[in-house]
């Protein structure tokens with residue numbers, strides 16, 4: 001599974017970073033930056049959680 | 065859908081630990097329904113977690129507080145519209161770019177950099193409590209000054225002006241201040257912020273205002289932003305400090321838990337946010353286009369209130385929703401809202417609360433309420449729920 005982040009709609013709430021800061025980061029403008037595009041195991045669970053928590057629905061997981 | 069409800073939806077909580085019964089009945093019997101607010105306005109009330117998330121991510125619902133159909137709880141609450149509309153009242157396409165300009169100031173990383181200074185502020189206030197008389201009012205001694213000084217820090221208010229800033233910002237929230245006194249405090253603060261912006265333009269420093277000035281010279285907009293940060297970040301955090309402290313004092317085993325393992329404090333903060341959901345009225349909206357929620361048509365011009373405190377006890381979303389479980393740590397609550405307006409200061413608020421609870425009970429282990437908790441004056445009639453005064457001793 002690959003994480004897709006729509007940086008145009010991200011509102012920088014940081015919910016994703018709080019979920020797993022190894023997978024998600026925010027750039028200096030607060031916008032999401034994906035550090036691990038294809039998370040596995042626990043990291044994937046965290047990414048799934050971030051997808052549901054993201055308030056602007058900027059995150060999704062897609063099958064490659 | 066109709067529920068057997070009073071003509072006017074009560075908005076007072078009564079029990080601080082639970083949403084009003086009428087709101088619960090709506091959730092069970094008519095989760096999306098027309099209600100009349102104490103202001104006399106008839107609006108839609110949403111009570112389910114998923115419906116509220118849907119509404120708050122649908123751009124057909126507007127945040128424009130100047131819209132005459134925007135829900136008001138009580139009469140006479142329409143905001144003073146002289147101000148440049150701030151972030152919280154903007155819609156697309158203006159909201160996104162405006163938020164993007166400041167959100168970099170509130171990233172998880174930038175907040176972490178503020179931690180040592182916030183710890184210092186909290187410690188100084190606890191020092192003063194310990195050196196002062198007992199009992200003392202926790203609200204005045206800690207809950208209000210900490211978030212107001214943190215905002216000073218963020219904006220770069222010089223130390224010598226802290227007392228001025230602090231006095232005015234607490235007047236804004238004072239129950240006993242007259243409307244004239246409050247208006248004067250608003251005017252003085254706005255004037256002060258205007259001067260502060262000019263000063264930062266002359267001598268930039270390492271703070272939010274200086275960084276914003278490097279990119280924009282719109283002083284009015286900056287003044288509105290600074291004022292919004294004060295209004296949005298002060299009373300909210302203060303009320304959570306008071307309510308959280310009250311809750312911990314009733315649960316000594318939980319104080320022990322966070323004392324022994326400080327990694328448990330953040331999940332506890334999250335659960336307290338869910339449990340009290342103090343600012344549900346901030347997530348009201350007005351439809352500007354016909355749409356629907358959960359199959360119910362909503363017409364352009366109709367107002368909507370999100371009863372998020374009740375939705376944060378939605379059994380479809382939370383197991384044992386009425387149990388305060390400080391280890392739950394769920395962040396999918398609506399206490400900071402949802403959608404594009406989700407609280408800009410949420411990671412600051414989380415950190416302030418975490419530092420306060422970690423420090424307060426460690427430094428004053430004998431802290432206890434000085435009056436029975438059921439006699440505390442709760443803010444039953446306010447937009448943001450909380451406690452007016454909280455006498456404590458040790």
Ligand code: HEM
Nearest residue numbers: 151152296297300301304346347400401405407408409413
């Ligand atoms: C426990 C404390 C807090 C609570 C419960 C809280 C709650 C909320 C809620 C529910 C919203 C959404 C409003 C909407 O949907 O229209 C919001 C927005 C906002 N909050 Fe907070 N807040 C808190 C602390 C803070 C702090 C510390 C700051 C800043 C210093 C802050 C600044 C803001 C701003 C600027 C917005 C508007 C964001 C936008 O419209 O894009 N808040 N807050």
Ligand code: SF4
Nearest residue numbers: 010011013014016054
């Ligand atoms: S949670 Fe969503 S809105 Fe917030 S920073 Fe991450 S991607 Fe952006």
